[in-house]
Structure formats: structure tokens, C-alpha cells
Amino acid sequence: MAFSSRILIAAAAVLALSLPASAANMIGNCEVTGEKGSIPIANPAKAGQLTVEVSLPSPIWWNGDTPEAIKDGMEYCMAAEIAWRAGYDKLEVVNVGWDALIAGQTEGFDLAMSQISITEERKKVHDFSVSYFNSDIGVLTRKDAPVDEKSIKSAKVGVQQATTGAAFAQDKLGITDLQVYPDQGDMFAALRAGQIDAAVTDTSITLAEEVANPDKVVVIGQYKTGEAYGAIYPKGNANNATLDKIMQAMIDDGTISKLAAKYLAAAWGKDPATVPYFNP
Incomplete structure (x- = not known):
């Protein structure tokens, strides 16, 4: 449950x-x-x-x-x-x-x-x-340069190494320009600095980052995966x-x-x- x-x-x-x-x-x-x-x-x-x-x-x-x-x-x-x-x-x-x-x-x-x-x-x-806790996969993007459902496929996307988000971005979304980070802090810092176009990880985690930096990033969408913690x-x-x-x-x-x-x-x-x- x-x-x-x-x-x-x-x-x-x-x-x-x-x-x-x-x-x-x-x-x-x-x-x-x-x-x-x-x-x-x-x-x-x-x-x-x-x-x-x-x-x-x-x-x-x-x-x-x-x-x-x-x-x-x-x-x-x-x-x-x-x-x-x-x-x-x-x-x-x-x-x-x-x-x-x-x-x-x-x-x-x-x-x-x-x-x-x-x-x-x-x-x-x-x-x-x-x-x-139930969680899907969220897409976090910069407010000044948001991606959408179509453009994410050709965007530079950040993921955290060895996460379900990383596997989803590569295997399900077919992202070719994938940047892999050792922890989520590095990934989010890269997004805020404009080094990547979007970060893909658990919706719950992306929402926490949006709360922490509401002027810079926004959760633009998510994918249904049925994940549970x-x-x-x-x-x-x-x-x-x-x-x-x-x-x-x-x-x-x-x-x-x-x-x-x-x-x-x-x-x-x-x-x-x-x-x-x-x-x-």
C-alpha cells in the first residue's frame, strides 16, 4: 500500500x-x-x-x-x-x-x-x-527556456545516475543528448546554470526543487510510471x-x-x- x-x-x-x-x-x-x-x-x-x-x-x-x-x-x-x-x-x-x-x-x-x-x-x-508513497517521473525545466512534450525529445536532458528517471529518459523517451550526474544537487545546479534544458526525475523531487527555486525552474509535465517508494x-x-x-x-x-x-x-x-x- x-x-x-x-x-x-x-x-x-x-x-x-x-x-x-x-x-x-x-x-x-x-x-x-x-x-x-x-x-x-x-x-x-x-x-x-x-x-x-x-x-x-x-x-x-x-x-x-x-x-x-x-x-x-x-x-x-x-x-x-x-x-x-x-x-x-x-x-x-x-x-x-x-x-x-x-x-x-x-x-x-x-x-x-x-x-x-x-x-x-x-x-x-x-x-x-x-x-x-507513489510517484511518477517529472520534467523540470528553466522558466526562461521551457521545453514541452515534443521538444524534450531533442533537448539536452539531465538525469541522476542509476535512477529510474535515467532509465526512463534513455529507454522510453529515447533521449540522445543525455547528461548524467552523480547526484540530484549537481543536476539541478546544471539546469539553473543553463547547462541542460531539462531535468528528468521523480515528480516529487522535481516539485521540491521548484519550491526551492520558484523564480528559475518549473515542473512542466510528468510521465505516468506507477512508481512507489x-x-x-x-x-x-x-x-x-x-x-x-x-x-x-x-x-x-x-x-x-x-x-x-x-x-x-x-x-x-x-x-x-x-x-x-x-x-x-
């Missing part, structure tokens, strides 16, 4: 007021609402804490440029809630390279969340959680089933919907479903 963007926007409208800070249990700036230790894990990667990997930057999902600076964001607060229900009030964030993360070359962590699309190819390397677990780890039980409980009790309303729908200011759909 995953939550669609329409549900997130609806949730934003009905989000209840939180408890006063003095009455709340907190990890970072996140109020954790489940019962501490209600679904315990006994042997985390590092004793006394939950260790979560992410590939930064990842605004709105992880608010901060370094692990030490991050205290909130959609996925950070999800991780905080997981840690709390697993029995820990300490959360360590570890920044890793995207390629290494996707290739399964990192170790010493309990789970990874970095807007990671679940694919059959990736399942060969990792175990995935239940899905918690999931957390990565180390392949075959004994704690994976327990962590997944926590994730499913957070979906069932509305915790993820509330976090999405707070961090995603409110930040984007619009329903991603209103972005026009292009034909490949």
Missing part, C-alpha cells in the same frame, strides 16, 4: 493540531506518537540506536545539508517514529553516495530511505519495505520483518499520512496530480 498525492493533499486539510511540545515525545523536531518499544528490535546495526542511510541533498524529505543538521523532514520523521516504536530514542543519519546505496555497497545500517523506487532489479540486491533493508537481515511490521503499522494508523500532509503537501502547495501528463 502507498499513499497517492491526492490523499496527501486531502490529509493536509484535516490535519489535527499536535500536542503541546511540553507533552510530546520528540526525536529531533519530530513528535513521535506511537508507543516506545511497542514493536521492539533487539539487535540493531549499532547498539542503542536506529541507523538510517540517505543520499543527500534531499530537501523536504530530509531538511538539512548534513546529517548533523537534519532534525526533521518527511523521511527523517518516519525514521524517528520507526526508531521510537523499535525501542530507541536515538537516531543516527548516515549520508552515503547514491550509486553505492543502490548497488548494495554500504553496510552497518538498519534501513535506508531516500525516495527509493521499488524495482524488480533492485530487489535482487536489497529487501524492500512495504511502499509508502520503499525503504531499503539489508538483504536477509533478521530485523527486516519487524521493521516492516512497524512501517505497516504507521501506514494503518495514519502516521505516514499526517507526516506527508505536514512535509509534502504543504510544502509543494499543489497536488502533483495537477501537473500535466505527457505521452512518452
Whole structure:
């Protein structure tokens, strides 16, 4: 199960007021609402804490440029809630390279969340959680030189290495002038500098960049792909089933919907479903 963007926007409208800070249990700036230790894990990667990997930057999902600076964001607060229900009030964030993360070359962590699309190819390397967010592929372009559904085929297009957006641009769109970047920050900087005409990646990620630079870039369209995000677990780890039980409980009790309303729908200011759909 995953939550669609329409549900997130609806949730934003009905989000209840939180408890006063003095009455709340907190990890970072996140109020954790489940019962501490209600679904315990006994042997985390590092004793006394939950260790979560992410590939930064990842605004709105992880608010901060370094692990030490991050205290909130959609996925950070999800991780905080997981840690709390697993029995820990300490959360360590570890920044890793995207390629290494996707290739399964990192170790010493309990789970990874970095807007990671679940694919059959990736399942060969990792175990995935239940899905918690649906996302299609968006097209981000400069406001002063926008591309459209036809001109993108001959445009200079940026993608992030080893992402589903990169595969889509090459295999489905047939882009011949493809510029590949090691991380999304470099890709978006190249777009703002006029080095590429468009950037193709998850609609959710392109919308976050539009919010960050509204005078320079705009999400001009998107492609329907049916992607869904999931957390990565180390392949075959004994704690994976327990962590997944926590994730499913957070979906069932509305915790993820509330976090999405707070961090995603409110930040984007619009329903991603209103972005026009292009034909490949």
C-alpha cells in the first residue's frame, strides 16, 4: 500500500493540531506518537540506536545539508517514529553516495530511505519495505527556456545516475543528448546554470526543487510510471520483518499520512496530480 498525492493533499486539510511540545515525545523536531518499544528490535546495526542511510541533498524529505543538521523532514520523521516504536530514542543519519546505496555497497545500517523506487532489479540486491508513497517521473525545466512534450525529445536532458528517471529518459523517451550526474544537487545546479534544458526525475523531487527555486525552474509535465517508494533493508537481515511490521503499522494508523500532509503537501502547495501528463 502507498499513499497517492491526492490523499496527501486531502490529509493536509484535516490535519489535527499536535500536542503541546511540553507533552510530546520528540526525536529531533519530530513528535513521535506511537508507543516506545511497542514493536521492539533487539539487535540493531549499532547498539542503542536506529541507523538510517540517505543520499543527500534531499530537501523536504530530509531538511538539512548534513546529517548533523537534519532534525526533521518527511523521511527523517518516519525514521524517528520507526526508531521510537523499535525501542530507541536515538537516531543516527548516515549520508552515503547514491550509486553505492543502490548497488548494495554500504553496510552497518538498519534501513535506508531516500525516495527509493521499488524495482524488480533492485530487489535482487536489497529487501524492500512495504511502499509508502507513489510517484511518477517529472520534467523540470528553466522558466526562461521551457521545453514541452515534443521538444524534450531533442533537448539536452539531465538525469541522476542509476535512477529510474535515467532509465526512463534513455529507454522510453529515447533521449540522445543525455547528461548524467552523480547526484540530484549537481543536476539541478546544471539546469539553473543553463547547462541542460531539462531535468528528468521523480515528480516529487522535481516539485521540491521548484519550491526551492520558484523564480528559475518549473515542473512542466510528468510521465505516468506507477512508481512507489520503499525503504531499503539489508538483504536477509533478521530485523527486516519487524521493521516492516512497524512501517505497516504507521501506514494503518495514519502516521505516514499526517507526516506527508505536514512535509509534502504543504510544502509543494499543489497536488502533483495537477501537473500535466505527457505521452512518452
